[in-house]
Amino acid sequence: MQTRTPPALQILPRRPDLALPDPLPRHWHSNDPFKTHFFNAMSVLFPDGERYFIDSVRLFRDQISDTDLQQQIRGFIGQEGHHSREHLEYNQRLRELGYDIDALESTVKKRIRFVQKNFSAERQLAGTVAMEHFTAIMADLLLREPQWIDGAVRPMQSLWRWHALEETEHKAVAFDVYMQVCGDRRILRRAMRQATFFFLKDVTRGMWHMLRKDGKLTDLPMMWRGMRWLWGRNGFFRKLVGVYRDYYRRDFHPWQHDNRDLLDQYAPAFASALVR
Template identity: 60%
Template sequence: MASTTPAGLQIRPRHLDFNLPKPLPRHWHGGDAFKTHLFDSMSVLFPDGERFFIDSVRQFRDQISDPVLKEQIRGFIGQEGHHSREHLEYSNRLRDLGYDITTIERRAQARIRFTQKKFSPQRQLAATAALEHITAILADGLLQNPEALAGAHPAMARLWRWHALEETEHKAVAFDVYNQVCGSRKLLRRAMLMGTLFFFLDSTRGMLHMLKRDGLLWNWRLWRDGLQWTWGKQGIFRPLIGAYLDFFKAGFHPWQHNNLDLLAKFSSEFEPAASTAA
């Protein structure tokens, strides 16, 4: 299928120093443990996950002849590499607070090693394209909905806006590479189902661990309010369901969800430090 990636879209890493607070406030998201650990648990998965994304795309880089896509791959690798480094530092801040981050990391690392050993390169790339769609719609929700980061520590909110911005920019790169070297929709849909299962399983496990360490695992008010904030009538995740399901449609491409307006709105926050080369 033809790519609908906007012409002229530039994908370049922004080399920023976020100066994450040290120590990190235990409940940096407005004093709310549920909101904080929802973000924390996803963040712990990113360093290893994004290195996997880079590796899966690199396996096919030499098969791509389109100079535009080749340049986008360079930008994708640069952005994901920087994301991995920043979220690794974020994980270290969580480790300093007494959370067992190492166990969470090892579980994710074991699954990645299994995937790389047992699955074909095409299937690994399909997994990357699927998970990039999940991160893209989460990024879109974060940038679209001010409630997602309302009350958060300014440095942490800035980190998440930066990550969301760059996930939006490169959301179709792995997808476009996959379509050029494989293109099987059946394999892509299967990868999405598996990726969704393990992403939410791993992030939920991490969240439960952190809440348990805080002594809040059985606080029913926290769960009531948190589930209302995420999946309730005005919940931050509820509007993303349709965008998620679009992935399973024949002929879907990530840039059919055209949110260039968000790039224009938020990129200026980081533009002074933007890299001039991928």
């Protein structure tokens, strides 16, 4: 299996003209509140989360002498910056639908401020490595099995596939930086346990808020179908268990999950959006 970042890999930011619906349909994914708010709740986390990822990598940028990795860092920062801006617009659409996005974001902002004040630079970067693995394996599933986003309105399909494509491209950047400047896998494993807890907590909190606002928490058949879609035998999260656990291996590298075939498949659709 591939055990290091492919040497010819290019990480190039894109700025697609997504033209998000305005107003955003309240249940834009298959007219299903549960599916819609699962993705919405993740979007709430991205603007502040991705700025944190950029900041944590920048803490070590000057210590990297590898020219290929330096170029990949530039691509990583550019891609994450565009993601943050696009999700700010997305989240504003959610505000306009009446959801308390400020309250949901406040929890994330406070946690990030605490981490940046109290954690070492190495632990901050380890947190980014952990969350980049999360986003990478979810991105792989969205691209490999299109049914998870099929049924969404077209601009939202494009947004999530563009995001997934770029998360796949840069999935090893933070990891490679960390291994050059620190390399302690015990810190990485601890960071993943913490990241898993807070990611699931924050996504669940966001979903519950939006479902409650819609008056859907008491729609038991809809909630049952949604929980099966997410956690059932062939559910979204259940499909991620194996690749999630690979992170804890002693020899783990993100490109052991070599999915360059998906880059070849999806990149042409966004070729016109490349920022040179």
